[in-house]
Structures are given as structure tokens and as C-alpha cells.
Amino acid sequence: QDRACRRAALLAHFEDPTAPSPSGPCCDVCDAVLIAGVAGVGTPADDTGPAALDAAILATVRAAGPVLGRREVAAVLRGARSRSLRTRMLDGLPAYGTFDDLRTEAVLAAVDALVVAGRLEADAGLLAAPSAPALAADGRAAA
Numbered sequence: 001q002d003r004a005c006r007r008a009a010l011l012a013h014f015e016d017p018t019a020p021s022p023s024g025p026c027c028d029v030c031d032a033v034l035i036a037g038v039a040g041v042g043t044p045a046d047d048t049g050p051a052a053l054d055a056a057i058l059a060t061v062r063a064a065g066p067v068l069g070r071r072e073v074a075a076v077l078r079g080a081r082s083r084s085l086r087t088r089m090l091d092g093l094p095a096y097g098t099f100d101d102l103r104t105e106a107v108l109a110a111v112d113a114l115v116v117a118g119r120l121e122a123d124a125g126l127l128a129a130p131s132a133p134a135l136a137a138d139g140r141a142a143a
Contacts, residue, residue, distance in 0.1 A: 003139065005020060005026060005027060005030050006026075006027035006030075007020040007026050007027050007030075008020045013026055023049065040104065047105055050110070053077075053099060053107070054113075054114060054119070055108060055112050056077055056098055056099065057073055057077065057096040057110060057111055057112070057114060057120070058076065058078050058119065058120070058129060059094065059095055060073055060079070060093055060095050061073060061120060061127045061128065061129050062076050062129050063093050063094070064076075064090060064093065066127075067088070067089075067126065068090075068126065068127055069126055069127065070111045070112070070122075070125075070127065071104070071108070072084075072085075072090070073107070073111055073127060074104045074107035074108050075104075076090050076091075076093055076096055077095055077096075077097070077098060077099040077102075077107055078097070078100050078102065078104060078107060079091075079096055079097025079098075079100040112126070115127075
């Protein structure tokens, strides 16, 4: 496989004489930290620790809205290929499949810990991120 810069290849393909000058990570060839995500978004390859799992759970719940249960969050993060996820387009979420190396029980334990810590709310089996407190015009929490 060609190991040339993908940005340069695209510019050349479309006959753009501009030299590639990215303002951030260029491509997976030029920056080895990037890996290809399912949704085409690069993610740091070493960002799979507990804090990253918590962040991915919260981001998934926020992106999907209050339509996911614990097992569905685990299925999204583990990259399950169920018809239910595909039909609801949950397989297009940025965190889809990013924790495919974890067992379902590990993801469920992290979800449960977030609920106990108050960082997630569970209502009738569905998860939601707690609402931010309303702010008054002066920036303080409204009563």
C-alpha cells in the first residue's frame, strides 16, 4: 500500500497546485496517532482507558438522546452489528466500535458507575445525561 500523504494525493487528483498545509493532524499516514474511525473521524489510538470509556459513554448518550438503554450503549461502543442499531443509524455515531476489545460486562459496569456517580440518569431503563442547570442573565445558576 502507498504510504504517501493522503491529503497530497487528493490535492493532486483534483489538480490543485496548493501544497498541503494542514492546521491539525493531516492524515493517518502523516500522523501515526490517528486511526480510521467508522464515521471517518480520527481518534487517538491510545485513548482507550477508563476516562476515555466514560467520555465515550456520555458522548453516545448525548448524541443518541434518551433512546438508549445500558445494553444498547454497550452494543454501540463494542460495534455490534445488530439490525436495531443499523435501523436507528446508531452505527454511525462517532464512538461506534471504539471499545470493541472490551467485554459487554465491562462497558455495563462503567455505565452503572456513571449512573451511581450522578453523571448519567436512568429513567424507565433509558439513559440520559443530566441537564445543565439553567443560568440567569448574570451567569449564575437560576433558582
